Amino acid sequence: MAQATALTYRTTAAARRLDRRRHSRVKVSVLGRFMLENRREYPCQTLDMSPGGVSLVTPVGARVGEKVIAYLDHIGRIEGEVVREIEGGFAMRINAPLRKRDKLANVLTWLANRDVLNLPEDRRHERFTPKNPFTQIVLPDGRSYKCRIVDVSLSGASLKTEVKPEIGISIALGKMRARVVRHTEDGIAVEFANVQNRDLLEKHIS
Template sequence: MSLQSDFGPGAARERIHNSVEVDLEGRFMLASGAEHPCRIVAMSTGEMLFSTPVRPRLGEKVIVYIAELGRFEGGVSRHEGEGFAIGLKLTEMKHRKLAEQLVWFANRDVLDLPENRRHKRIVPMLQWTIVRLSNGKEKTAKINDISLSGVSVEVNARPLVGGRVMVGSKAAKVVRLVDGGFVAEFEEPFAEGELDERIRL
């Protein structure tokens, strides 16, 4: 799979953004306040395609929450098959972050990524924590997402890949640097059932 897949026949003529197939559970809220479950089946940094029997009107504002990726919003751009698409409104930072995540989704089946996402990722309610680097310095950090096996954080630091850090009270090994932070794998993963949105590191 590559980032040059598309949502449907002829769609490439309408969008300049590359898309990638995904299979993610989510919930979306319409302008009326009604909430519905859905599956997100394709994404780019410009659009998101939903699989759902709900048919909101074109242009209607939609807010969607995906446990692995967080909160997004946008307007309904079209109806397609058994669902609809929204055009995403992203800040520059969130645009870069989503682009990195989509690269991972696109290549997860062919790349031997050291932080291979074996477990579902969540975005905790309390995202702020302290990162202690191998040199003893401490930095305030924001948790982008966390799983049983690892964590992605935004922090003003560039630790060495392979280096040991403390993310809150959890010891971890840095496996990849990203723009504005790093991804680390826990030395002792959480057990099944220990992790939910209320977790505090």
């Protein structure tokens, strides 16, 4: 009986630890798009996320109970419904089977560690200057500006430009999508939405 009780306790404790892991919210900032029930799409950015829910900064609000489908960089497609309004956006519950929730937990752990270790800004990918260093950036409102690529890696680039969009904003760099992560003396540093292949990077960035 004692052994059975101990086994039950260990099993229950393990289940509680797993449940906490599945529902533990971590602060992650990734870009994406979401679609409301009226099928209109808007950009968004995560504030924090767990395998069971996510808080999004959005340009438009959504009513509690409304169905939402979102596509987030590094994470992919999620769906669920709005559970509450927050300042500048809303929080949604994620509807997903257990297997997908476990995958989300692993991705969120990686994203959280990446942010803590400042990986987007480290030198884990060799930097180089493309053959054609001149390109342009396009802001969300459609304005475009010429810029010069100081150096670039598979995960990001340093740009010399007269304009300095606010940190966190999503821009187009050549044919690629990127996010402003830092201001420099002569311009900005950006992080790509996805790690690139070098040949495609050279082709699409200029």
